[in-house]
Amino acid sequence: MKIVDAKVIVTCPGRNFVTVKIMTDQGIYGIGDATLNGREKSVVSYLEDYLLPMLIGRDPQQIEDIWQYFYRGVYWRRGPIGMTAIAGIDVALWDIKAKLANMPLYQLLGGRSRDRILVYSHANGKDLDSTLDAVRKAKEKGYKAVRIQCGVPGIAKMYGIAKSNKAYEPADSDLPMEESWSSEKYMKFIPEVFDAVRKEFGYDIHLLHDVHHRLTPIEAARVGKDLEPYRLFWMEDPVPAENQESFKLIRQHTTTPLAVGEVFNSIHDCRELIQNQMIDYIRTTIVHAGGITQLRRIADFASLYNVRTGFHGATDLSPVCMGAALHFDYWVPNFGIQEHMAHSPQMEEVFTRAYEFNDGYFTPGEKIGHGVDIDEKLAAKYPYKRACLPVNRLEDGTLWHW
Ligand code: CS2
Numbered sequence: 001m002k003i004v005d006a007k008v009i010v011t012c013p014g015r016n017f018v019t020v021k022i023m024t025d026q027g028i029y030g031i032g033d034a035t036l037n038g039r040e041k042s043v044v045s046y047l048e049d050y051l052l053p054m055l056i057g058r059d060p061q062q063i064e065d066i067w068q069y070f071y072r073g074v075y076w077r078r079g080p081i082g083m084t085a086i087a088g089i090d091v092a093l094w095d096i097k098a099k100l101a102n103m104p105l106y107q108l109l110g111g112r113s114r115d116r117i118l119v120y121s122h123a124n125g126k127d128l129d130s131t132l133d134a135v136r137k138a139k140e141k142g143y144k145a146v147r148i149q150c151g152v153p154g155i156a157k158m159y160g161i162a163k164s165n166k167a168y169e170p171a172d173s174d175l176p177m178e179e180s181w182s183s184e185k186y187m188k189f190i191p192e193v194f195d196a197v198r199k200e201f202g203y204d205i206h207l208l209h210d211v212h213h214r215l216t217p218i219e220a221a222r223v224g225k226d227l228e229p230y231r232l233f234w235m236e237d238p239v240p241a242e243n244q245e246s247f248k249l250i251r252q253h254t255t256t257p258l259a260v261g262e263v264f265n266s267i268h269d270c271r272e273l274i275q276n277q278m279i280d281y282i283r284t285t286i287v288h289a290g291g292i293t294q295l296r297r298i299a300d301f302a303s304l305y306n307v308r309t310g311f312h313g314a315t316d317l318s319p320v321c322m323g324a325a326l327h328f329d330y331w332v333p334n335f336g337i338q339e340h341m342a343h344s345p346q347m348e349e350v351f352t353r354a355y356e357f358n359d360g361y362f363t364p365g366e367k368i369g370h371g372v373d374i375d376e377k378l379a380a381k382y383p384y385k386r387a388c389l390p391v392n393r394l395e396d397g398t399l400w401h402w
């Protein structure tokens with residue numbers, strides 16, 4: 001079997017998506033997500049100028065050898081752009097292999113380990129009342145787990161909060177918008193938010209929260225401690241994770257579970273946190289960490305330390321990534337939870353998919369491959385439009401983590 005062609009499809013049905021499509025001499029093709037929010041065109045160039053020409057003529061069944069060729073063979077290893085490009089190719093090859101085997105991808109991985117996949121939705125609001133209302137709406141839709149993000153008095157624009165009633169999309173300007181942040185105001189207010197949510201909804205719903213890399217280790221330790229009475233499912237990205245040792249300090253002070261990894265792109269980014277049991281969930285995703293081939297290694301390594309998966313699943317990860325992630329979630333023994341920010345109807349028109357939502361859980365569907373496809377004619381109707389993520393500053397102007 002040979003790869004006879006490979007291309008990148010860039011489309012913007014409300015936001016930019018990058019899709020890799022690989023065609024074989026037996027008429028079977030596969031697709032993979034290669035979307036990196038705010039840097040899409042860099043990944044497109046990496047694919048079109050380098051990786052895709054190297055694919056032509058290869059046997060698509062040699063998934064591992066192709067992964068090693070692109071990882072070890074490139075000299076300049078790792079990094080979000082390279083690993084996202086490799087991920088797009090890797091998922092397309094797994095899609096081809098499962099189609100060749102005439103089975104859903106989860107069967108090829110080892111069969112399902114559960115009947116259904118727990119997901120969490122986002123409940124956010126510019127103030128406490130609108131956040132409580134968002135939790136009500138998520139519960140009405142059947143979600144058993146919600147991520148709570150609430151505007152903080154005195155902070156003009158908060159990450160994770162949708163504008164008016166539109167879906168949340170942080171890459172909302174051609175060049176970066178600047179936002180202002182106060183850890184003090186946030187730390188003072190956030191316990192009130194969870195107190196109000198638990199008072200209204202009790203403890204039968206899982207609550208998650210994303211600190212989004214904003215705090216110092218001791219501040220994160222304090223917030224983790226302050227939130228203990230509200231028994232969070234997890235507190236996410238409490239601090240930037242370049243210095244993984246700093247998680248020891250957080251761990252010493254709080255039992256609030258920690259989830260990290262959506263910005264990681266290699267097993268080497270996760271190793272210290274996992275082997276020192278400084279986190280409880282690993283969020284590294286298929287699209288940003290080199291695809292299924294590397295994610296299997298990360299998940300297996302995490303299982304040695306009782307760390308469970310909790311994949312990133314924001315709308316800037318395309319339905320192709322969601323589809324592949326759900327097959328992975330169906331199989332992976334140490335599954336934790338899957339993030340689900342619903343894509344818009346316009347996006348779902350471009351990407352047909354087999355996965356289904358039912359009462360707070362997903363199933364990946366029984367279509368062969370990962371079950372997601374792209375309507376290229378429709379995709380062509382939505383040309384790429386540059387959009388960058390915001391940049392963040394403290395109130396005194398210091399550049400800070402967004
Ligand atoms: C967030 C993301 O979903 C999450 O946990 O961290 O929305 C993140 O801000 C975006 O994916 C960045 O593109």
Ligand code: MG
Pocket residue numbers: 210212236237262
């Ligand atoms: Mg996050």
